[in-house]
Amino acid sequence: ETGVTQTPRHLVMGMTNKKSLKCEQHLGHNAMYWYKQSAKKPLELMFVYSLEERVENNSVPSRFSPECPNSSHLFLHLHTLQPEDSALYLCASSQGASLSTGELFFGEGSRLTVL
Amino acid sequence: AQSVTQLGSHVSVSEGALVLLRCNYSSSVPPYLFWYVQYPNQGLQLLLKYTSAATLVKGINGFEAEFKKSETSFHLTKPSAHMSDAAEYFCAVSDRGSSNTGKLIFGQGTTLQVKP
Numbered sequence: 042e043t044g045v046t047q048t049p050r051h052l053v054m055g056m057t058n059k060k061s062l063k064c065e066q067h068l069g070h071n072a073m074y075w076y077k078q079s080a081k082k083p084l085e086l087m088f089v090y091s092l093e094e095r096v097e098n099n100s101v102p103s104r105f106s107p108e109c110p111n112s113s114h115l116f117l118h119l120h121t122l123q124p125e126d127s128a129l130y131l132c133a134s135s136q137g138a139s140l141s142t143g144e145l146f147f148g149e150g151s152r153l154t155v156l
Numbered sequence: 157a158q159s160v161t162q163l164g165s166h167v168s169v170s171e172g173a174l175v176l177l178r179c180n181y182s183s184s185v186p187p188y189l190f191w192y193v194q195y196p197n198q199g200l201q202l203l204l205k206y207t208s209a210a211t212l213v214k215g216i217n218g219f220e221a222e223f224k225k226s227e228t229s230f231h232l233t234k235p236s237a238h239m240s241d242a243a244e245y246f247c248a249v250s251d252r253g254s255s256n257t258g259k260l261i262f263g264q265g266t267t268l269q270v271k272p
Contacts, residue, residue, distance in 0.1 A: 083262045084246070084260075086260070089259065097259060131200065144202045144205060145202075147201070150199050
């Protein structure tokens with residue numbers, strides 16, 4: 042495994058379900074991110090973790106709950122979502138939370154459909 | 157606050173023609189600027205970045221971009237389009253606010269179509 046891996050790649054869930062998205066990075070980075078990509082809209086930053094501490098939470102509804110148990114893993118727990126939450130959820134990592142040290146490395150995304 | 161505007165949500169060129177994707181930014185501090193590419197059903201991949209060194213930045217796959225402070229622009233170009241260049245392209249500026257969390261502000265994206 043190399044880079045940033047996201048599972049599952051596709052997820053369909055009902056509004057009352059509870060599910061989780063998983064992200065794992067194999068790059069030795071210490072910052073991880075969740076972005077939401079909706080059709081016809083710019084990528085939206087949801088959460089940032091640096092050294093396993095949440096350093097950014099962009100007014101994301103509480104039905105999205107992130108978890109970062111260590112610097113290699115990031116989860117996004119989903120609970121009672123709405124149809125408008127259907128989107129591609131992208132995980133990214135970087136070496137250091139400062140952009141002066143480099144770029145964001147993205148996973149391939151988890152395509153979420155809420156029925 | 158930093159922001160990015162990509163002019164044209166869809167650009168179509170013929171194979172072998174010049175590719176020009178436009179990006180203008182707004183930033184209260186010297187910006188770091190990025191171009192990412194997203195192929196269908198994949199994540200974003202960095203094409204190139206500007207971090208206050210040379211104003212003409214060369215990236216992967218023959219792409220380059222020029223930082224023009226006077227025009228607040230960072231347009232992406234490639235002299236000769238290839239069919240494999242068909243993808244969505246995103247311009248991004250760093251949000252170098254007080255939190256310095258490495259947050260990127262993305263434009264809305266430009267879909268590049270390459271016709272044979």
